Amino acid sequence: MRMAAIAGIGETKMGRYPDRSLRDMILEAGGRAIADSGMDKKEIEAVYMGNFNSQRLCGQGHLGPLVSEVLGLGNIPTIRTEGACASGSLAFRMGLLAVMSGIYDTVLVGGAEKMTHQPTELVTEAIVSAMDYEIEAMEGFTFPANFAMMANRYFYEYRNVKREMAMNAVNAHYNAARNPDAQMPKEVTLEKVLFADLIASPLSLFDCSLVTDGAAFLVLTTSDKARALGKHRLVEVAGSGHAGDTVTLYTKKCITSFEAAKSAAKQAYDQAGLKPADIDLAEVHDCFTITQIINLEDLGFAEPGHGADLVAEGATALHGSRPINTSGGLKAKGHPIGATGISQMYEIVTQLRGDAGARQVKKADIGLTHNLGGTAATGLVHIFRGQ
């Protein structure tokens, strides 16, 4: 297997775009990624496109050829991948394996989602299609309720980490305020977070990620080709992991730690020949603030039950020892579901290139992304290394 690298990145600003179509956001973000790479678009041999719900919410499926048509890529093969909130990282992994195994040299990998134009009831209904419908969603189970149960169980097994969950939100908004692509670039205080309206106890408003429209794309090629471009610092894909878990919550052995994330992380670390301690910064799947604490443990940054300690001591803040979600995360940069995994990689590449401006971290040589789907039934971890 040969090494692959990110040659170009592009994304839209995340936000609410009732007047923009999927096509329009794909054109902007995809065009930017190709331009950023400096490559001729004729070199792109395939498209891998992550999307969760465009059929339900926009009437548009079959996004693969829509992407190739909009960007003028010709008769190349395309595919849409879906794994709920991990749809973007699935597209990335499929493209990565194709490049590493020599099937294609250069591919375009992306994700897009448009949700905010629909009524909240329909968006909620569309989102719960990421969990089991027949047994759980039909009973009225929603994602805030799902992760609230996980938080309550976490409090029972370990300790109450409501304060550290609030600190995650404060950090996310602090970072988002320094990210021009963030949907909510506004700082919040710990008091504001702690006294916000309850959504599903113990989760309140600021414990929940955003509903977001947006698109993000990457040009992925062989390390040799990317090195020859010489336009940016070379950012190689050092490790990739992908694992699963049951889709129903009731069959999971444990809901305070996610098997799919732990297994994907182990695969990625092993492939990269790295340990958790080697990771300089990470973008993790903070769909809710409790998830971020569980993520820190699943990725090996903290022992089980001690993720919140890292938050409390400031390690995860922008200038802490291991900054987490410097982009603002799903919580404050936004959660454009099918694009989220790609948008996480956009941030890591931006940091590794030293292009993150007001939110640039000092040491950014090795970065990690962690993307979950649904009730953590899909998990992907990727490790990137700046050369």
Add this chain to the structure above:
Amino acid sequence: MRMAAIAGIGETKMGRYPDRSLRDMILEAGGRAIADSGMDKKEIEAVYMGNFNSQRLCGQGHLGPLVSEVLGLGNIPTIRTEGACASGSLAFRMGLLAVMSGIYDTVLVGGAEKMTHQPTELVTEAIVSAMDYEIEAMEGFTFPANFAMMANRYFYEYRNVKREMAMNAVNAHYNAARNPDAQMPKEVTLEKVLFADLIASPLSLFDCSLVTDGAAFLVLTTSDKARALGKHRLVEVAGSGHAGDTVTLYTKKCITSFEAAKSAAKQAYDQAGLKPADIDLAEVHDCFTITQIINLEDLGFAEPGHGADLVAEGATALHGSRPINTSGGLKAKGHPIGATGISQMYEIVTQLRGDAGARQVKKADIGLTHNLGGTAATGLVHIFRGQ
């Protein structure tokens, strides 16, 4: 790259199942494929699942982990692929590339769709999400209208082939009457087809494929592992091709021949080291009877404008020189969209193994499947060889 082979196959009978869930059909078809392989399900390392519209029509997305949960496959990685009516073949190709490149040894590849429980208006709306929504579907363009335009243009460029289109329907129903898994296992006469109600001129009722519920699965593994099982005749994947085209109809250079199909066929023939004349039988994407005539030309079985000649002379009938759609095809076996590509392969493997009973063809050593998505914006061709 190493060779891959089909170790096991399973499918539901195609039909209308208002009282069965996706889960139930996945359990039946997936369970059958694993049992047919004779392998321990612990050997399955990943799931590739094709589906087009389960979120819109069933409220259920994230089908990958649903499959692994239902079949008890553990924490393995899963993915759902979507490329409209070619979603199943996309799943197959992703699984195939993973096995051939050594990422996994054994994978489960499948597809499922459940549509008939919804009102026709909603099903139509869901299906048009396979074409461009913003420019074409929003104007009221539907798939029968789409392929009717293609047929009219074909009549203009070459000749009127309405009679041969009807013969395709007669052949399909003849074959379906010999297939226990077919949705419409009933023979029809040429007169009945020719004088049926018009849907979109020149297409009448029997020119259109079916709306179908169903699921189909394959166990795909290395040729070495499949050979060692020794349970069935070894059926290897000799060639795979995947190409695309624009999603809008108005931007296509030609609508009487499909670039995606021609390019995918060329890739598959080249990889297999075979020519069209080497193919004993094929399952082609007869979403409409005109499509089958175009397919015969795109696959190289006939010169442009002469696909209908093959039909007229009986070459494509069950005991003709090159039988086409011995299963009954999308037209009479059924078109369970996300499962269709896998169901085509189910038929080819069944024929190559000599297990096709009343519809068994005499010479079945090399078979081909051809699957299109939407307005032929996605095209996949696979070639299978019995050893």
